[in-house]
Structures are given as C-alpha cells and as structure tokens.
Amino acid sequence: MIYIHWLVLLVYLFVIIATMIKILMDNRQPVKTLLWLLVLCFVPVAGIILYFFFGQNTRKEHLISQRSLDQLTKRNMLEFAEQRNMRFPEEYRALMRLYANQNMALPFKDNEVEIYTSGYEFFPALLEEIGRARHHIHLLSYIFADDALGNLIADALIDKAGQGVEVRIIYDDVGNWKVRTAFYERMRDAGIDVHAFMPVKFPAFTSKVNYRNHRKLCIVDGRVGFIGGMNIALRYVKGTRRQGWRDTHLKLTGGAVYALQRAFLVDWYFVDRTLITSRKYYPKLNPAAENNCLAQVVTSSPVSPWPEIMQGYVRILLQARRYVYIETPYFLPTEPILFALRTAAVAGVDVRLMVPLRGDSKLMEWASRSYVSEVIEAGVKVYFYQAAFNHSKLLVCDDSLSSCGSTNVDFRSFEHNFESNIFFYDEGMALRMKRMFLKDQADCITVAEFLDKWKYPFVKRLWESLVRLLSPLL
Incomplete structure (x- = not known):
C-alpha cells in the first residue's frame, strides 16, 4: 500500500x-x-x-475557421463598399485601421443614435422595436433573467414568433446559471431558436467556464440595433435612479446596424454552426438624413489573436490631446491600460475616471481601491458615483471620439470575456457623451471627500493591496 x-x-x-x-x-x-x-x-x-x-490561455485557439469568418464578413464588406462620400478623421485613421485590420471592424456612416441611461428608458424602446419586427429579431444578452421583466420580453418574442418572425436568442450559460431551463424551453416550444453560449457541462468544457459572452446586442429586421451595458433583468428598473442602477445603452439606425448584425451572426455561427449571409438580413437602409457620423462596432474575445478593445483604449489614451473621460463599474486595469492612464495624466491630459462608490461585489471593490490610489498619484481625477450603482461603460475623448458597450476596465473584460463596443468618430456624439459624463459627475464625491468621510484606516488599505494581488484572476 x-x-x-x-x-x-x-x-x-x-x-x-x-x-x-x-x-x-x-x-x-x-x-x-x-x-x-x-x-x-x-x-x-x-x-x-x-x-x-x-487559468488556461485560449488566445491562440481558433473556434471559427477563417473561411467561415470571411463568408460572414463578405456581406458587411459589400455594404461598406457601397457607401459614398465617406470622410475619415485624420487623427483617428490609425485607430480605425487597427480595428479594421485585427477585427474586420469596418466603419459605417449615416448613423442616428438614441441614448438611454436607465431601464425605464431602454426596455420600452426595446419592446416597441420588437413589436414592429416583420422579418427577424436577433438578441444576445449576457443575462436573460427569469423575472417579471424577462418574462415580459419573452412574451413579446413569443408573440412575434407566432406571427412568423424569425427569432434567434443567445444567452450566456454561466451568466444564467440560476435561470430555470423551463424559462428557455418555453421560448423554444414557441418556435424561437435559443442557444446557450459555451455551455458548461461537467466534465466536458469545464476549462471554458472562465470565458463568457458578456455582449448585449439586439438587431431588429436589420434596420435597428441596440448595444450597451444593460442585461435583461428586473434590477435595471427596480427602485429610483438614486437607489437602483445607472447604465448606458444605445439604439442605432443607419450603417452601424450592419456591423451589429455581423457581430451577432458570427456568434450565432459559433453556437449553431449555421452560416447566415443572405442579403435579407442586410436590407438597404434609408437614413433620415445623410451624415458623416462614423461608427465602428468592435468585438474582442479570449480567442482572437490580440486584445483589440484594450489596444484601442491604450491608443486613445496615448494620443489624447485635451481630455479623456471614462466610466466603468469595475476598475482592475491591465498593466498596458494602467501605463496609458498614468502616461496621459502626467503629460497634462485631463484624465477623469468615474467608478461606483459602492459596487455589487465587495471583492472587486476592495481590489480596485489600490489601483485607484495609483492613478491618483499620476494626476488622474477620480470620482466616486454615489447616486446609484453605476454600471455604465463609456469613454469620451477630445470632443471627437466616444465609445459605449459592454467592456469594463478590468482584466476580465480585456482578456477573458467576449465583449462588444461601438466607437463613434463624430463631434456631436462626443459632446452628447461628454454632457452625460458631466451630469453624472454632479452625483459624485471626490477622492478627498471619500477619504475624509470614511477615515481610511491603514488596515483597510493593507487589505485592499493584498486583494489586488488576485485581480488578474478575478
């Protein structure tokens, strides 16, 4: 023995x-x-x-063949080539090439955008567009909860499926562990095509539990699209603005809807192995007014060769001339992002970072504090949002560039999750995002007020520094 x-x-x-x-x-x-x-x-x-x-590194894995990816992108390429009178901003040409070369993210013009900052605004708009659907509805959500709101959305989708509308849904398996299978089966029984993203079934696929689809996308008839930070869950509408959740979600019409469609159909091929490339999913758009509001929908994932969205953030920070404002619910920056934040601030750029005063995860909150202290030393202005839990993920730079999507400024979003952000190269959109940031800033306290209010003890600072060691694994 x-x-x-x-x-x-x-x-x-x-x-x-x-x-x-x-x-x-x-x-x-x-x-x-x-x-x-x-x-x-x-x-x-x-x-x-x-x-x-x-802990396993999937960066070099190829979950989708290049041939299939080329087919899924072909229609996007044709719609891009048909655009006329496009004007590319000289200061962002390199950034746009970066996204196009690495992510096949093509810029589209003639975009109109509505911004929602609460579930009270977003979900009625989503339900309205679902009600207008005539051909297809494509929905991807990290969380699709079995609660009053989730069932309301499900009922609307079931009704459209009964009318002959094609409905496809992707939800993240880990993000919905607590959701009963019967919730999704009810939609399947009604004719809706529902798939879990990278399901974790023991003992198979357990190594993929750390790599989740965090994107939030919806495309209706190829003419309207939604992207942002809101999941389908009642928490986004419970309570008042000062007691609930603050988030940002966008409704798009115009050329960028083609890019949203491609992003969804790439993920659909991954879960269903069906190539959907027909022109009917990319209808000819008739924008209300021709404009040069350029937008790129950029996705990133742990299986792409490079962390595209993180690279873009670094480039934006390092080439900023006047200011960069960022909102993120979780601040556990990778070393390149931390370096870029400090470099921009030391160079005299007005770098402002907004994080929640109180997060939804104590471990994440503790780990982020030491990073906050580090960027403050370099001159970054940090604001703690106290009106609600701020789940918004946005960036605005120099009155000329802005971004919104699902990406947090943390290791998980940049390295482990499947994420999606839209980048606008347009002064009007940048100013709208800037005004939104400054409005949120009015509901913040500064670092000095935070330290004075909470009498930050040494033991607490030591604990936060210890928890920081785990941040690459969070």
Whole structure:
C-alpha cells in the first residue's frame, strides 16, 4: 500500500510540473505567470483545479475557421463598399485601421443614435422595436433573467414568433446559471431558436467556464440595433435612479446596424454552426438624413489573436490631446491600460475616471481601491458615483471620439470575456457623451471627500493591496 501513496505523489508532481511548464510556455505577463506558479506551489490540489477552470490561455485557439469568418464578413464588406462620400478623421485613421485590420471592424456612416441611461428608458424602446419586427429579431444578452421583466420580453418574442418572425436568442450559460431551463424551453416550444453560449457541462468544457459572452446586442429586421451595458433583468428598473442602477445603452439606425448584425451572426455561427449571409438580413437602409457620423462596432474575445478593445483604449489614451473621460463599474486595469492612464495624466491630459462608490461585489471593490490610489498619484481625477450603482461603460475623448458597450476596465473584460463596443468618430456624439459624463459627475464625491468621510484606516488599505494581488484572476 505504501507504494500506492508514492505513486499518487509522483503522478501529482508530474501534473504540477507539466502545468507549470505549460504556464511558462504561454509567455503571458510575468506577474500573471508568477501568480499562477505560486498558486500551484502553495495551494495543493485546489491550485490545479483553479487553473483548469480559470487559468488556461485560449488566445491562440481558433473556434471559427477563417473561411467561415470571411463568408460572414463578405456581406458587411459589400455594404461598406457601397457607401459614398465617406470622410475619415485624420487623427483617428490609425485607430480605425487597427480595428479594421485585427477585427474586420469596418466603419459605417449615416448613423442616428438614441441614448438611454436607465431601464425605464431602454426596455420600452426595446419592446416597441420588437413589436414592429416583420422579418427577424436577433438578441444576445449576457443575462436573460427569469423575472417579471424577462418574462415580459419573452412574451413579446413569443408573440412575434407566432406571427412568423424569425427569432434567434443567445444567452450566456454561466451568466444564467440560476435561470430555470423551463424559462428557455418555453421560448423554444414557441418556435424561437435559443442557444446557450459555451455551455458548461461537467466534465466536458469545464476549462471554458472562465470565458463568457458578456455582449448585449439586439438587431431588429436589420434596420435597428441596440448595444450597451444593460442585461435583461428586473434590477435595471427596480427602485429610483438614486437607489437602483445607472447604465448606458444605445439604439442605432443607419450603417452601424450592419456591423451589429455581423457581430451577432458570427456568434450565432459559433453556437449553431449555421452560416447566415443572405442579403435579407442586410436590407438597404434609408437614413433620415445623410451624415458623416462614423461608427465602428468592435468585438474582442479570449480567442482572437490580440486584445483589440484594450489596444484601442491604450491608443486613445496615448494620443489624447485635451481630455479623456471614462466610466466603468469595475476598475482592475491591465498593466498596458494602467501605463496609458498614468502616461496621459502626467503629460497634462485631463484624465477623469468615474467608478461606483459602492459596487455589487465587495471583492472587486476592495481590489480596485489600490489601483485607484495609483492613478491618483499620476494626476488622474477620480470620482466616486454615489447616486446609484453605476454600471455604465463609456469613454469620451477630445470632443471627437466616444465609445459605449459592454467592456469594463478590468482584466476580465480585456482578456477573458467576449465583449462588444461601438466607437463613434463624430463631434456631436462626443459632446452628447461628454454632457452625460458631466451630469453624472454632479452625483459624485471626490477622492478627498471619500477619504475624509470614511477615515481610511491603514488596515483597510493593507487589505485592499493584498486583494489586488488576485485581480488578474478575478
């Protein structure tokens, strides 16, 4: 029997050493590599399980063949080529090329945008467009909850499916672990095509539990699209503005809807293996007025060659001339983002960062505080939003560029999640986003007020610095 113990120990040591070699060969950031090596050394057995679930690097995996991706992009390319009188802003040509080259994100003009800052505004607009649908509804949501609001949306979709409208839904499997299967089966029974994104079924696919589809997209008849930070859940409309959630979601008409459609259909091919490329999903648009409101819909994922949205944020920060304003519910920046924030602030750019005073996750809140202290030292102006939980993800720069979507300024969004943001190269949109930021700023307290109010003790600061060590894994 004693030999069995030695055999088990040898097998365990072999697994540990093989895993360590694999981590080293991934050539990740040294800090993240070292952290995983320490976890494997000092957390026996549990370290292997944690790495299996949360640590594997999928950046080089190809979940969709290039040939299929080219077919899904072909229609987008044709619609892009048909545009006339496009004017590209000289200062953002390199950024636009970056997104086009790495993400096949093509810029589209003639966009009209409505901005919603609460669920009370967004969900009636969504239901109205669902009611107008005549051909198809494509919906992707990280959370599609089985609550009063979720059932209201489900009923509206079931009604449209009964009218012969094609309805396709993607929801994230992990994001909806608490949702009963019967909720989705009711929609399937009504003729709706519903798929879970990367379902986690033990023992298969468990290593993918850390890579989730965090996008929030909806396209109706190829003519109207929605993108932003709101999931389908009652929490977005419960309470008042000062007690509930503050978020940002956009309704789009114009050329950018083609890009939203492509983003959804790429994900649909991943979950259903069906190539949808027909022209009827890209109808000829008749914008209310021709304009040069340029927009790019950019997606990022843990299986793309590069972290596209993170690269874009870095470039925006480093080339900003006057200001960059950012809202994010979670602030656990990667090293490139942290470097760019500090560099921009030290260079004299007015960098403002807005985070919630109180988050929905204590661990995330604790971990973010030490990063907040670090950027403050470089001159970044940090504001704590106290009117509600601010779940908004937006960026505005130099009255000329703005962005909104699902991407948080944290490791998970930049490296682990499937995300989507829309980037506008338009003064009018930038000014609208800027006014929204400044309105939110009026509901904030400054860092000085925060420190004075809460009498920040040494023990608490030490705890936050310790929790920060886990931020690459959160």
